Amino acid sequence: xxxxxxxxxxxxxxxxxxxxxxxxxxxxxxxxxxxxxxxxxxxxxxxxxxxxxxxxxxxxxxxxxxxxxxxxxxxxxxxxxxxxxxxxxxxxxxxxxxxxxxxxxxxxxxxxxxxxxxxxxxxxxxxxxxxxxxxxxxx
Amino acid sequence: xxxxxxxxxxxxxxxxxxxxxxxxxxxxxxxxxxxxxxxxxxxxxxxxxxxxxxxxxxxxxxxxxxxxxxxxxxxxxxxxxxxxxxxxxxxxxxxxxxxxxxxxxxxxxxxxxxxxxxxxxxxxxxxxxx
Numbered sequence: 001x002x003x004x005x006x007x008x009x010x011x012x013x014x015x016x017x018x019x020x021x022x023x024x025x026x027x028x029x030x031x032x033x034x035x036x037x038x039x040x041x042x043x044x045x046x047x048x049x050x051x052x053x054x055x056x057x058x059x060x061x062x063x064x065x066x067x068x069x070x071x072x073x074x075x076x077x078x079x080x081x082x083x084x085x086x087x088x089x090x091x092x093x094x095x096x097x098x099x100x101x102x103x104x105x106x107x108x109x110x111x112x113x114x115x116x117x118x119x120x121x122x123x124x125x126x127x128x129x130x131x132x133x134x135x136x137x138x139x
Numbered sequence: 140x141x142x143x144x145x146x147x148x149x150x151x152x153x154x155x156x157x158x159x160x161x162x163x164x165x166x167x168x169x170x171x172x173x174x175x176x177x178x179x180x181x182x183x184x185x186x187x188x189x190x191x192x193x194x195x196x197x198x199x200x201x202x203x204x205x206x207x208x209x210x211x212x213x214x215x216x217x218x219x220x221x222x223x224x225x226x227x228x229x230x231x232x233x234x235x236x237x238x239x240x241x242x243x244x245x246x247x248x249x250x251x252x253x254x255x256x257x258x259x260x261x262x263x264x265x266x267x268x269x
Binding site: 007010011013014017018021050051061062063064065066067112113114116118119123124126127130131135136138 | 142161166170174189201234256259260263
């Protein structure tokens with residue numbers, strides 16, 4: 001996929017990246033309390049992978065660079081086992097396996113993602129105002 | 140020796156283009172604030188403007204038959220920003236710094252635009268001869 005052509009492309013791509021991040025975090029939080037009968041089935045927290053994409057030559061003076069979510073990966077964390085023999089999902093030994101989500105961590109990430117979204121939007125709308133004033137130049 | 144309309148606009152036309160390019164760069168920094176390993180970049184406006192106007196001067200034509208090349212030449216020098224406080228993931232975007240630079244650059248862009256507008260209305264007055 002090619003890089004951003006203008007400031008609106010940049011905003012679109014960077015904001016979608018943050019949107020992917022927020023959706024991933026929302027899924028994590030929604031599954032924070034879930035348990036499973038084996039460590040393999042337990043929910044694992046997910047994170048998006050971001051990359052920078054450039055327009056044209058990187059050496060040019062006004063080259064645009066946007067962020068893009070290229071992948072979503074599971075964090076490599078071991079699910080905690082809990083001894084709950086009366087739980088319907090408990091295995092033969094009476095253990096259930098909790099999801100690896102840390103809710104506080106997800107909330108902080110969520111906060112950062114929404115700030116990033118706002119910052120990008122603010123920058124784009126400022127530049128949009130400048131553009132429309134430039135279009136009206138000399139009138 | 141003829142005087143082009145562009146010369147009537149002075150240095151502001153070039154300044155406006157450069158301010159626009161710097162805004163692009165700063166917006167890119169803001170958009171990449173959460174990419175690990177991204178290095179924030181910027182260029183020095185005054186140095187770049189001086190370099191470009193110098194370039195225009197060195198290519199000034201000696202005959203009316205020559206083609207003038209305003210603003211043409213190799214791309215300028217960009218540099219990486221020195222972070223106020225380096226982060227563990229290698230990202231050097233400092234949101235406070237970037238946003239302030241962006242705000243300042245925006246105001247200066249508008250100033251250049253306003254000055255251009257006045258020049259243009261001045262030229263219009265001359266053309267109309269009112």
